[in-house]
Amino acid sequence: MSDKTVVPVGVRLSTDIEYRPNRSAPYRARVRWFDPVSKRRMSLSEGKHDEDQARQWLRAIIEAAEAGLSRSSPP
Structure with a gap:
């Protein structure tokens, strides 16, 4: 069973x-x-080797949330 965190569409x-x-x-x-369902604060984090990689990871999460996808570890 894979552990996937779903970032809901439309949340801040x-x-x-x-x-x-x-x-x-x-x-x-x-x-x-x-x-919005559980009313709990959720979080995803990942360590990166440099700040550019960290920004790219965040951008991928934001884009996935805007597209309505779930990601546990974007490329």
Whole structure:
């Protein structure tokens, strides 16, 4: 069974990138939203090697949410 997080269409997303030194992938990209069904705050995050990769990951999540797709780990 795969663990997929669905980012609902039409919800407001907040994003951030945090630099965490002394990590193998020091840039943590994170997207958060409130699930309209459960009313819980949901989050996806992934570590990246540089800030450009983190921004690309966030862009892929946002585009998937706008298109109505679910992604657990975009390319």
